[in-house]
Amino acid sequence: MAIEANTKKTGRVQPPSMVQKQLWAKAAGRCEFRGCNKILYSDNLTQLRDNLSIISHIIAYEKDGPRGDAILSEKLKTDISNLMLTCKDHGKIIDSYEYIAAYPVELLREYKKEHEDRIKILTGVLENFKTHILLFLIPIGERTFNIDQSQIFQAIQPKYPSSENPYSIDLSEVCYAETKEGWSFLCQTINQKFKDIFKTGANRRDFNHISVFALAPIPLLVFLGSLIGDIDHVDLYHKHRSTDKWTWKDTSEDDGEDYYQITGPEKHNTSSKTALAISVSGEIDKTNIRGILGADCNLYEIKAAKPGLDFLSSKAKLLAFSSAYRELLNDIRCVNGHYNEIHLFSAAPPPVAIESGRTVLPKCDPPIKVYDFIGKDGGFIYALTINEHSKG
Ligand SMILES: [Zn+2]
Incomplete structure (x- = not known):
């Protein structure tokens, strides 16, 4: 009727x-x-x-x-x-x-259900395009940051943001000293803010795709990476100097290249310390590392084909980094064991730094001690440790 x-x-x-x-x-x-x-x-x-x-x-x-x-x-x-x-x-x-x-009633109900299910499935496809945006802004020295929201929305396309206001861990107002206590205070603050956003349990499951826009000192980027390691889908962005935009470039221009080169010690000496250098936005000074860890340290390096601020132009290069880095961690773990720390020295754009924390397997990989670069004269100085775990 x-x-x-x-x-x-x-x-x-x-x-x-x-x-x-x-x-x-x-x-x-x-x-x-x-x-x-x-x-x-x-x-x-x-x-x-x-x-x-x-x-x-x-x-x-x-x-x-x-x-x-x-x-x-x-x-x-x-x-x-x-x-x-x-x-x-x-x-x-x-x-x-x-x-x-x-x-009859049953047939009409079938028509209705069939139609409405089909609509739900077809329109549901868009769900996969939804992303939660996370801003991570921590000052580097005196330098504070902000990111133009229209650039963010442009960069994530064809995805769309889950809400108009991005989630934000913004410590622009926070003063901190680059000391052990300073880093530890920052990690605690970030951890708390992170927990507030990505609540535990059921709510956490809603965050199956996030897009991260980060500007922060490298140790904190690595730390952020370790926090988002269990989120299935993470897109990382950074501002490209050549375009002044956050949108990734097309990969076609540099297809087929070997993006990274991996080197290591001739023989891994288990009684020496182990260092991992990431040379992507610049080249790490190895004498500085040897000065800190000893001349006999086991020094591994993952190095971009042409290190520089413009190197990380495409998502393909980030993906290639992740798999090369993961492979290197596996190799190091084999000779180094689960417990002997790896000392991480990084000259990397934010997505690479985050990825170097995110790719680490909790409890399985060794703890990673992350160093901060405080300038040409001061070189590297220890900041914080991720993936801490004790023997047995
Ligand atoms: Zn009809």
Whole structure:
């Protein structure tokens, strides 16, 4: 039994406007009669916009109507589960006593479910395009940062942000000393803010895709990486100097190149300390490392083909870094064991620094002591440790 959705006829039951809207949404404005799928908000031929729909009752709103029922007619007369959005032709068929036998309740319910499930699945595809944006802004010395939001929205395309306001760990107002206590204070603060955003348990599962825009000292980028290690899908961005934008460049320009070169000691000496140098945005000074860890340290390096501030131009290069770095960690673990620390020295853009913390396997890889570069004269100085775990 059918009623015209936009008219009020005496004796006819008009479902509440909210129910009508929900039905329109569930049907995506198309006829739910199997095989029809006609658009009901504009005329196909003239393209004139009008409401061409009928809201049809599966069980009639009166007990004597088509498929009417002494109890259910009254009970379900405005229940969305009993309503179908149809074109006028199919509304008439549903409404006709003549075709009751051909269109029993079960079949119409099947039509409705089939149509609404299909809409839900098709429109649900967009869910995969949703991303949670995380800003991570920690001053480097006196330098504070902010990021233009329109650039963020541009960079994440074709993804769209989960909310208008990005999640933010912004410590621009915080003063800290680059001392052991200073780093430890920052890590605690970041950890707390991170927990507030990415709550534990059920809420955490909603964060299956995040996009990170970070400007911070390298040790804290590595630390951030260790916090987001268990999030399945993470897109990392940085500002490209050549374009002044956060959008990744196309990869086609540098396809087929070997992006990274890995070197290590001729023989790993288990009684010496182990260092890992990442030379991507610049080249690490090895004499500085040997000065800190001893001339006999086991020195591994992962080095970009052409280290420099413009090197990391494409996502492909970041991906290549992740797999090369992961492979190197595996190799080092084999000779170094789970417990002997790796000392990490990094000249890297934020995505690489984050990735070098994110790729570390908790408890499985050795603890990683991260150093901060405090300038040409001062060289590197120890800042913080990620993946700390004790023997046994
Ligand atoms: Zn139809």
